[in-house]
Amino acid sequence: MIEFHDVSVCYEPNKRHPVRSLDGLNLRIARGDWVFLVGPSGAGKSSLLKLIYAGASVQSGRVVVDGQDITQIARAEVPALRRKIGIVFQDFQLLNEKTAWENVAFTLRVIGAPQSLIVREVPRALETVGLTHRAEAFPHELSGGEQQRIAVARAIVNDPKILLADEPTGNLDPKTAREVGELLTKINFERGTTIVMATHDRSFVNDLQRRVVRLKMGRVVSDENPGSYGEANEGAQETAPFDLPSALFPTGARRVAAPRNAPDARRASRSAAHHSSVSRSAASC
């Protein structure tokens, strides 16, 4: 579904102090997979997400999304790519002067969807996030958790193949964050949407027990899959996927059962498809 082949990203390469964001990164994410991207600030998590929706360009390497090499993508083809992707941000990015319903419908309107589709899909998305009763509320009338659920509804309303989330629980309390986690689990399970989420929220990652890719200085330093630890970790450094106390998260020993309801086919494809490695050392841009 998503492949990174030896990808390097450098911001402002012609400036005096260029910033290297990704450094020879290799990663594969299978269809229907759910991947957490973890690591310290500046590790390259957001850059990785941006590459998926063609919001940044690579210095070298190849990024393939749904079979399309997006490092070669023409500017005119970017909108079509983005229609396959839903994005959720930490700060929700809702339009304050529109109601929840209008915010969700906005995604469909701006891609020219017919009214009949809007009328059918918006209630469905609102129902998925459990906010049908708040459809007419404006963002300032909603709690943080509700706003983020509306943002999720907006991201999934056109049934994207991929859902990207950049720190979606960063502004939420633990209880609300858990609710958002449950919601995303439901979307991942029911719709088969591939989810890639950058997060700093340890408890969120621990609770959901999904594949965890740890980045550091633009490289994958570990790739842990609760369902198939051995294969997932192939080629990666032996490092805890998240900076957790060893008692809670022993290095190289994490093995957690896959979610009870996950279909076997999806589990199988997940364990077979992903592969990551640290391919080369950091270099200047």
Next chain:
Amino acid sequence: MEFLQFWTRETFANIRRNRLMSLLAISTVTVALFILGAFYLTISNLRAAVTGQAQKLDLVVILDRNIKPARRDAIVDGARIPQVAKVELVSAAQALGEFKKSYPDLPLEDFVNDNPLGDELRVRLKNPEDFFKVRTYLASVEGVSAVKDAGADIAAQRLLDFNRFLTTAAIISLIVLGLAILLIIHNAIRLTVYARRREIRIMQLVGATSSFIRVPFLLEGLFYGVSGALLASIGLGVLYRTASGNPAPLVKSILPLAPGEILGPCVVLMVIAGLVFGVLGAYLSFTHSQRGASA
């Protein structure tokens, strides 16, 4: 159709949201277009006055003294070329009569039986710019003794030069005022784009095409331009009708063009200018903002 509804709704919602800024943009465009229209009216009236004066410069074609009537009639017919508005034949006797009237104190009785004047043609041109061309042509016709302009050539040259100056001034002022309008709308849309940057970002992220995102801003620029043009037209129309309705002869000579004759083209010019500069200003502003945002 749904696109159009969406764009229209978004455009007007945005104008409503940014009421003060929209009002400011429309007022500034109105003032700029009012100046443009006023300049157009001034130039048009000046040109009309100059052309009117220049058209009064008759060429006097003196025929040979003993010319045969048939040849004289042939010359009269030959003088009716497309550039000529009117040909008047004045006989030698009529010419002497007029001369006597002009100079009653002169002893001209001796010339009654031996008229030294010949028959003459008074030729009025359609366009004063043809003055020199027609004079050369008439002078070359057989049977024509001389073509007099009684100093009209100098006056014609000056009027023509002035006319050309006015035309150049009109073009330059159109460009300068057009650029001013472009700048005003550019800035107004820039502020709108800034105010709506989150919305634009979301549209880009969910896969809206650039042209789709751009359309509401172009419509907004068009709205500012056309609204400004219509308001300026109303103001200018009322003012011109009031001024040209004044019966004073001076006003008639300053404003020779009737409101019905000049206000139509003036309104069309202002609406087209508002439309073109509005859309162009919005287009440049949006493109510029997006380039800045993606850099």
